């Protein structure tokens with residue numbers, strides 16, 4: 001029987017184990033900081049940059065504008081309306097590093113002044129051809145080489161769908177791959193091995209993004225193979241775990257055990273997950289149980305428990321919490337403090353996207369944690385899909401835009417008052 005649209009089948013949803021009585025959680029002093037300190041959060045921005053960010057977040061508060069924006073922008077670019085300077089000034093500058101690697105340097109340097117590091121992400125969606133995939137692999141290798149010669153870039157991020165076709169990954173994931181699919185998959189692996197070899201040679205760690213659940217088994221198998229081959233001396237290859245998925249708690253344990261058996265380091269970027277609507281829509285259309293937790297509460301519990309598990313295994317697992325959730329960041333900092341783990345432990349870091357949640361990034365960096373901004377770069381037209389997703393994410397995540405606006409407004413007012421007093 002076919003499921004009706006957007007009816008979510010929950011039979012697979014697994015409860016997340018609560019951590020209630022773990023002495024590790026109960027004992028010791030909790031970490032405290034104020035994420036409301038806007039002076040620290042925005043001290044890297046000039047007055048005009050602050051106002052610019054305020055105008056941008058005010059405009060993406062409108063759901064309608066965010067919905068019609070991408071078609072409107074694509075249409076304007078197609079018929080030659082000169083909107084590029086406007087897009088670059090307001091949008092691109094807020095969320096991206098620059099159009100080339102070198103153009104990212106001023107932002108990287110500014111962040112460095114405040115103890116904030118950079119994660120470089122080649123933000124261009126590759127052409128879905130062999131040539132496109134090879135080109136993307138070359139760009140990733142260039143980024144790794146660039147990053148390795150700059151001390152403040154601890155990681156380079158990449159997507160497997162940049163170097164290979166979604167159809168191939170889907171076929172491999174479903175276990176119904178033909179000989180042709182297997183050959184195509186081998187090409188993806190060859191590109192990834194080339195990338196990992198350069199990463200190994202230059203000692204430059206890389207993050208591999210997590211994507212949709214129907215292609216993730218193939219991505220997981222690649223990540224595992226690379227971790228087993230390249231993480232023998234140090235955590236060089238990082239996989240990404242999306243804790244909105246109800247099978248990832250078990251998967252974390254599986255990875256932890258593998259690490260112990262094979263005496264390797266596991267590298268993990270821990271996130272909640274970015275494809276909630278796509279995941280639920282596909283599950284409902286094809287009539288299978290959603291692979292996600294149904295409630296945000298369970299996702300939060302799963303994410304926080306995972307952070308706890310990783311902190312407890314920090315000797316063999318290096319991880320980066322990619323999150324804009326203040327509570328999760330405070331909890332993770334508390335776990336680190338209670339376990340007596342130095343805030344700048346090389347296996348522990350936090351990351352937020354460039355242009356978002358500066359109150360978390362700069363306040364945690366001020367306390368001595370390893371924190372990095374995720375900075376995409378690439379030619380303006382080519383990173384537009386990334387920019388549209390940022391706008392959509394800011395409107396769809398409850399309270400994200402209003403939170404940014406409140407903080408920006410607070411800092412603008414604070415600076416005005418400080419200027420008046422000093423006169």
Ligand SMILES: Cc1cc2nc3c(=O)[nH]c(=O)nc-3n(C[C@H](O)[C@H](O)[C@H](O)COP(=O)(O)OP(=O)(O)OC[C@H]3O[C@@H](n4cnc5c(N)ncnc54)[C@H](O)[C@@H]3O)c2cc1C
Pocket residue numbers: 208209210211240242244271272273274275276292293294295296299321322323324325351352353374397
């Ligand atoms: C540095 C960095 C790297 C990232 N890399 C990846 C990546 O490789 N792959 C990827 O998929 N995402 C990635 N993301 C995005 C991430 O997964 C989240 O979508 C985003 O950060 C918002 O979640 P949050 O933890 O910041 O917090 P919050 O704003 O507290 O949580 C919002 C998230 O909760 C989850 N959620 C909310 N309601 C529900 C519900 N009813 N059911 C199920 N889930 C729900 C969704 O994941 C949603 O995005 C990355 C984010 C960052 C900051």
